[in-house]
Amino acid sequence: MADDLINPDETAFTLSLTRPQLKILYTALKTYYDDLGHEESDIENVVKAIFAKLPSQATIDAIDLNLTG
Secondary structure, eight states, rough: GGGGSSTSSSSOOOOOOHHHHHHHHHHHHHHHTTTTOGGGGHHHHHHHHHHHHHHHHHHTOOOOOOOOO
């Protein structure tokens, strides 16, 4: 049964996002990260690794969420 588990450094999932979806995901992850406590450094390190895979905050901030036009 252990052979079915995903290894810690193995890619578990690939996700395609639109620009607005990326901005919402980034914002949600940033909010989650900002709410982490000092005792959650292991989770903080995982979230930082995710941020390293995403575009810069400046790039994310430039995404327009005006979905009507």
